[in-house]
Amino acid sequence: MIQVPIxxxxxxxxxxxxxxxxPDDYLTGLQKAADTEEGDLSSFVLNAMLENYQAAKxxxxxxxxxxxxxxxxxxxxxxxxxxGGPVALEEALRGATAEATTGVxxxxxxxxxxxxxxxxxxxxxxxxxxxxSFEPDADWIxxxxxxxxxxxxxxxxxxxxxxxxxxxxxFFLDCLVAFGKRGLACQPAIIGVGLGGxxxxxxxxxxxxxxxxxxxxxxxxPKVAELEMExxxxxxxxxxxxxxFVGKSMVIDCHIECGFxxxxxxxxxxxxxxxxxxxAVARIHRxxxxxxxxxxxxxxxxxxxxxxxxxxxxxxxKQSV
Amino acid sequence: xxxxxxxxxTVSLTVPVTTEDLKDIEIxxxxxLNGVVYTAREGIYKKVLEGGEQLPAHLAxxxxxxxxxxxxxxxxxxxxxxxxxxxGTASFRFSKWLEKWFKVSGAKIIIGKGGMTSEDYKKYxxxxxxxxxxxxxYGTGALLGRGIKSIKDVHWYDELGVAQAMWMVNVxxxxxxxADSDLAGNSLFERENEKVKAGIDxxxxxxxxxxxxRYGETNDRGDEVI
Numbered sequence: 001m002i003q004v005p006i007x008x009x010x011x012x013x014x015x016x017x018x019x020x021x022x023p024d025d026y027l028t029g030l031q032k033a034a035d036t037e038e039g040d041l042s043s044f045v046l047n048a049m050l051e052n053y054q055a056a057k058x059x060x061x062x063x064x065x066x067x068x069x070x071x072x073x074x075x076x077x078x079x080x081x082x083x084g085g086p087v088a089l090e091e092a093l094r095g096a097t098a099e100a101t102t103g104v105x106x107x108x109x110x111x112x113x114x115x116x117x118x119x120x121x122x123x124x125x126x127x128x129x130x131x132x133s134f135e136p137d138a139d140w141i142x143x144x145x146x147x148x149x150x151x152x153x154x155x156x157x158x159x160x161x162x163x164x165x166x167x168x169x170x171f172f173l174d175c176l177v178a179f180g181k182r183g184l185a186c187q188p189a190i191i192g193v194g195l196g197g198x199x200x201x202x203x204x205x206x207x208x209x210x211x212x213x214x215x216x217x218x219x220x221x222p223k224v225a226e227l228e229m230e231x232x233x234x235x236x237x238x239x240x241x242x243x244x245f246v247g248k249s250m251v252i253d254c255h256i257e258c259g260f261x262x263x264x265x266x267x268x269x270x271x272x273x274x275x276x277x278x279x280a281v282a283r284i285h286r287x288x289x290x291x292x293x294x295x296x297x298x299x300x301x302x303x304x305x306x307x308x309x310x311x312x313x314x315x316x317x318k319q320s321v
Numbered sequence: 322x323x324x325x326x327x328x329x330x331t332v333s334l335t336v337p338v339t340t341e342d343l344k345d346i347e348i349x350x351x352x353x354l355n356g357v358v359y360t361a362r363e364g365i366y367k368k369v370l371e372g373g374e375q376l377p378a379h380l381a382x383x384x385x386x387x388x389x390x391x392x393x394x395x396x397x398x399x400x401x402x403x404x405x406x407x408x409g410t411a412s413f414r415f416s417k418w419l420e421k422w423f424k425v426s427g428a429k430i431i432i433g434k435g436g437m438t439s440e441d442y443k444k445y446x447x448x449x450x451x452x453x454x455x456x457x458x459y460g461t462g463a464l465l466g467r468g469i470k471s472i473k474d475v476h477w478y479d480e481l482g483v484a485q486a487m488w489m490v491n492v493x494x495x496x497x498x499x500a501d502s503d504l505a506g507n508s509l510f511e512r513e514n515e516k517v518k519a520g521i522d523x524x525x526x527x528x529x530x531x532x533x534x535r536y537g538e539t540n541d542r543g544d545e546v547i
Contacts, residue, residue, distance in 0.1 A: 040327050041349060041499070041513070047325045048457045048464070048497055056406075056463035064460035065393040065408035105395035105405050108483050118482040151411065159531055166529035173525060178546050181517075182435035182510045184411065186459050239520045242458065243499075245513045276460035 002082045002141060002284055008092040010282045010290050014145045015070065015100030018280035019062040022053040023294035025214040026190065026252060026277045033188055033249035042241030042249060046188075049242075049275055064276035067106040068149040070097055070122055071129040073212060073298060077138025080286070093130055093143075098123045106147075131204075136302055136312050144281045144296040146211045153185030153272030156203055161266050165227070168195070168268060169234060175270040176235050176250060183243030186274030188252050190215060191235060194269040197259030206269035209255040211279060212298035219256055220304065228254045242275070257299065260306075324497065326351055333494070337385045338429050340450030346500045348509035352454050353496035357384035357473055357489055358432070360391065362410060364485025366418040368477065369425060377476055377487075381427030384489065389415060389433030391484040393462065402472050404490070406462030409434035409455070413547035416441050423449040432498060434459050435510070438547070442506035454498035455510075461497070468495030518543045 027050075034046040056063035072093050082089050098121035101108050108120040110127045122128065135142075155175045159167045172193065179185035192210025194202045218225040232254040241247020261267060283291045302310060329351050334342055336356035346352065359380075368374045377383070393406040412433030419437075422428065423445060431437075431446070432454045446453065456465070469490045476487040501509045521542045530540070 040329060041509075044324070044327055044329055044351070044497075044499075045457055048461055051324045052458065052461040052464045055467055059463060059467065061463050061466050062393045062406040063463050065391065065406035065462040065466070066410065066460075067393060102395040105393050105403060107391050107393040111484075118484065120482055157531065157535075158533055160533065163529055163531050166527060167531050170525065170528035170530065173528060177517075177521070177542060181514055181545055182547070183459060184435055184546070234524075238517065238524060240517045243455070244510060244517070246516050274460065275458055276462075 002080060002286060003288065004082065004084050004088045004092050006284060006288050006290065007082070007089060007143070008096055010284055011093050011096030011143060011145070012100055012103070013292070014143060014280045014282055015096055015106070016104055017292065018145045018147050018278040019067070019104050019106055020056050020060055021280070022056070022063060023214070023277065023279060025216060025294065027053060029215040029252040030188065033252060037241060037247055037249050039241050039245055039247030041245040042243070042247030045242035045245065046249065062104055062106060063278070065107050066149055067109050067122065068147045069109060069127070070106070070145060070147045073131050073144040073146065073296060075133045075135055075142040075298065077140050078134055078136050079139040080141050082141070090130060094123050094128065097121070097128050133298065133303055135300060136310055139286045140283050142281060142283050142296070144212065144279060144298070147278035148211055149186065149274050153179045153189070153274070154207070154270065156199070156267070156269045159266040159268050160264065163266060169231070171268055172231050172234065172270060173238070177238060177240070179272065180238065180240045180250060181244045185272040186276070187272060188242060188249040189272040189274050190277055191231070191251050191254045192271040192273065193231065193254065193256045195256060195258045196261035196267065198261070199267055201259050202267040202269045205257040205259055206271045208298060209257040210271040210273040212296040213255040214295045215253040217255065224256050224258060228256050336430070337381065337383070340429060340504065343429065343450070343452050343504055346452055346503055348500055348503050348507050348512065350500040351496070352498045352500055353494050354386060354498070355493055355495065358386045358388050358492050358495065359384050359487055359489040360388045361487055362389050362391070362415065362485065364481045365477070365487050366415065366422060370418050370421045376426060377474070385426070385428050386430040386432060387426060387428045389431065392488055394483050394488070402475060404466060404469055404472060406466040407469065408462040408465065409459060411435045412437050412453070419445040423451065430454060432456065435547070436501035436508060439506055439508040439511050442502045442508060446502060447504065447506040450504060452500060452504060453502040455501045457497050457499060465495060468492050514545065
């Protein structure tokens with residue numbers, strides 16, 4: 001049985017880590033971009049960002065004052081049990097969000113869309129979002145927090161099968177150029193692309209592709225993996241770098257996730273996970289042990305299954321026990 | 322470790338500034354600020370420009386640098402405040418308030434994210450001898466947080482909350498910022514957009530216009546979304 005106080009404490013640590021420590025995979029990717037960037041202004045921006053991550057770490061202060069809209073992803077092992085159940089889990093995550101807002105401190109960003117009511121703690125109506133997935137043969141829960149900005153850099157479009165890969169490339173470029181100008185998308189970024197699903201899932205998949213996969217990770221479908229590399233290359237050939245200045249660092253990596261969609265359509269979404277790509281992950285074991293990491297490992301083979309059922313293997317469960 | 326500025330011109334200014342102080346700032350100049358900087362965005366603009374409330378007395382003599390931003394801040398149990406980081410927010414959406422704001426506030430420097438249009442610069446900034454500085458990145462929140470030495474004052478905190486209150490902060494070596502505009506109203510972002518535009522047609526070769534268009538959609542890739 002996983003105890004809720006441990007979940008709350010872990011969630012607080014995750015908020016802190018996400019806000020302050022840039023994940024290694026992104027940092028390495030950005031360093032590589034900084035090494036090869038030739039535009040003088042873009043180079044300056046990348047150097048300033050690298051210095052900023054260092055300052056955040058040294059001073060233990062948030063790397064970006066725009067907290068974005070902090071949110072949670074929970075992956076529950078099929079055998080995991082939580083004292084108090086999912087309701088207690090949600091209260092712990094909402095509580096940690098509020099406490100970390102004053103503790104780190106983070107900017108309280110969340111307000112009512114019409115009345116602008118601000119609870120000053122990033123908690124409110126439908127906020128923070130908590131998304132769930134499940135994992136067979138496991139008794140742990142994985143908790144991920146992502147602090148992602150929310151105003152620019154994402155878009156949706158209904159494409160059709162006849163639009164083809166050429167149409168996908170066009171919409172990809174449209175998003176990057178439109179939001180890349182003046183650096184509204186806070187590039188260079190990890191770009192997530194959602195293809196297929198129903199309209200809402202198209203957006204969800206694209207966002208998860210941007211926020212929950214690490215730099216260098218490739219889609220297991222070799223043709224999709226190839227398209228990921230092609231889009232990354234395409235984005236970096238726009239001639240635009242950080243802040244929309246002349247340069248070549250626009251995309252640190254590109255991740256695509258697909259979902260079965262309406263036979264007549266090919267909906268597509270594009271999401272940019274900004275220069276401050278804040279994510280932190282923890283696995284809480286049944287015995288209360290907690291392990292921290294930065295790779296959410298969200299898209300497991302089970303998540304990407306195409307079949308009705310799932311063939312269980314007991315290997316991972318045995319390891320965990 | 323200091324940031325490598327390459328060959329970029331770097332200037333340090335003391336706020337309040339005079340228009341004279343700004344004459345050597347070119348678009349693309351790296352700027353650091355000392356003195357007092359205050360935040361004001363839609364919450365303050367509405368209150369003062371639409372609601373007719375009074376700004377703090379002698380504002381322009383204390384500071385004439387208006388930062389479009391909100392800090393990552395919290396209130397301590399004793400009522401004092403703690404600011405960790407500071408990051409700009411996109412300025413284009415505040416354009417409609419600027420003409421009045423310059424008159425009321427006496428601002429000479431506007432700081433924010435992403436600049437404004439050169440049309441805005443020529444209409445509102447140039448007549449007031451003001452320039453626009455953009456934050457860098459845009460996530461150098463920790464570096465800007467370091468540059469804040471103390472909180473001088475907080476106005477309208479109870480009514481507007483952390484994000485929209487007017488924070489007045491004492492700063493030292495506060496930056497870096499990049500000058501997007503100069504006293505003539507030129508824009509660095511627009512200059513860079515023009516350069517990028519030169520390669521856009523070639524970039525789009527081999528792509529296909531979607532079967533379903535969007536109402537009112539343009540295909541001019543030189544257009545901006547702001």
